Amino acid sequence: MGEKIRVVHYLNQFFAQIGGEEKGGVGPGGKEGPVGAGRALQQALGERGDVVATIFCGDNYFAERQQEATDELLRLLAGFKAGLLIAGPAFESGRYGVACGAICQAAEERLGILALAGMDEENAGAALYRKKVYIVNSSTSVTRMVPTLQRMADLGMKLVERTPLGTPEEEGYLARGVKRNAFAAKPPAERAVDMLLAKIRGKPFKSEIPAPKFQPNKPAAPLRDLSSAVIALVTDGGLVPEGNPERMEPGRPTRFTTIPIAGLDCLDPNEFDAVHSGYDTAFANRDPHRLVPLDVMRELEQEGVIGKVHEFVHATGGAHAAVENATRIGQGIAERLKAAGVTAVILTST
Amino acid sequence: MIPVAKEVGSLRAIASGGIVSPTGNPELPLDKEKEFRRSLVLRALQILKEEV
Numbered sequence: 001m002g003e004k005i006r007v008v009h010y011l012n013q014f015f016a017q018i019g020g021e022e023k024g025g026v027g028p029g030g031k032e033g034p035v036g037a038g039r040a041l042q043q044a045l046g047e048r049g050d051v052v053a054t055i056f057c058g059d060n061y062f063a064e065r066q067q068e069a070t071d072e073l074l075r076l077l078a079g080f081k082a083g084l085l086i087a088g089p090a091f092e093s094g095r096y097g098v099a100c101g102a103i104c105q106a107a108e109e110r111l112g113i114l115a116l117a118g119m120d121e122e123n124a125g126a127a128l129y130r131k132k133v134y135i136v137n138s139s140t141s142v143t144r145m146v147p148t149l150q151r152m153a154d155l156g157m158k159l160v161e162r163t164p165l166g167t168p169e170e171e172g173y174l175a176r177g178v179k180r181n182a183f184a185a186k187p188p189a190e191r192a193v194d195m196l197l198a199k200i201r202g203k204p205f206k207s208e209i210p211a212p213k214f215q216p217n218k219p220a221a222p223l224r225d226l227s228s229a230v231i232a233l234v235t236d237g238g239l240v241p242e243g244n245p246e247r248m249e250p251g252r253p254t255r256f257t258t259i260p261i262a263g264l265d266c267l268d269p270n271e272f273d274a275v276h277s278g279y280d281t282a283f284a285n286r287d288p289h290r291l292v293p294l295d296v297m298r299e300l301e302q303e304g305v306i307g308k309v310h311e312f313v314h315a316t317g318g319a320h321a322a323v324e325n326a327t328r329i330g331q332g333i334a335e336r337l338k339a340a341g342v343t344a345v346i347l348t349s350t
Numbered sequence: 351m352i353p354v355a356k357e358v359g360s361l362r363a364i365a366s367g368g369i370v371s372p373t374g375n376p377e378l379p380l381d382k383e384k385e386f387r388r389s390l391v392l393r394a395l396q397i398l399k400e401e402v
Contacts, residue, residue, distance in 0.1 A: 214357065214358050214359055215359070216359060217359035217360075217361070219361045219362065219402045222398065222399050222400055222401055222402075223398045223399050224399075226395055226398075226399065229398075231395075231398075235372075237372065279369050279370050280370050281370075282370075283370045283371045283374065283376045284370065284371065286376075287374060287380075287383075289373060289374060289384075289387060290367070290370075290371035290372070290373055290374030290376070290383075290387075291371070291372060291373065291374075292373070293373040293387050293390070293391050295384065295387070296384065296387050296388040296391050297391065299388070300388075300391065300392075300395075305395070306395065344398045346391065346394050346395075346398075347360075348366065348372040348373055349351065349355070349366070349372060350369055350370065350372055
């Protein structure tokens, strides 16, 4: 092994032993050698590296003046001639986690200094930076400080020595969404049967594809009064004006369309189509009300059962939608409807 | 598809007329189909008034 690596450690005001929340406004600073938990980092590095300096910043200062704080911290980092930056671990502290992610990304991109952070998987900084920065999962428990620093030191040395990294699970960092081809010992059918047998026997097994996680939603409050409600019709069944002028995707959607329906009592099959690769659209093409019930909504509007039908239908073709895109599409539609004063939505799904 | 709707957080959900015709039933005569559609929409409106 070559000479010892010069490691700089980033800490917030609390872990740099400046003070608690009341010192959150402290600006960036640096001192030589390890501070506080930095001594455990030094032990974890052993003979491989020296914690030559500690740089720090108050969490509030960083959150309020990220650009300024980052510039100053990078200046300090360059001054200490760092070969590796280790930030945190920040555990579940959101502002600290974001600061760790931001400073690591900036160090790599602007100074070419290898960097990695530590924090809990649910930390806001993890969602923001895990694709750009190696982040060791510290869990939320500060009692995991020493083992986390050991993992960070080991992973940091691998980065420095350009040792090929194992899987996120083996190395203890948060998956960055990078796919690598690898040879499996058994073909998929055998792996699937093995997994099924393990499940039947009540033995532990691990899916090769993690199930997507959905954010829990807070349901909207119930409507008090239908007769004053403004109700929008939305569909993921791919309704488009005849000929699909906006070229809406029939599947794997990335966007939604906005169809004006003011003044229309019904949806004329000659003026609307369903474009969707996930179901047989023949029935909806023959009568679009099988997809979007405008005819009966108009009746209920005239009878005074509901206040008003919103003047636009939003639609997307929901086949094989990636969760990320579907979430973005849903948020986009919801923003439009909220801004227009819509109070409820009937979404028809195919 | 109701369990899927609930899994992804759509907590107010009712069973539709089917995958290819959520607010219809192509096997019914047109007037009966519209009655069916109206009853579905009324049930949807009812659910919008309920706590979940």
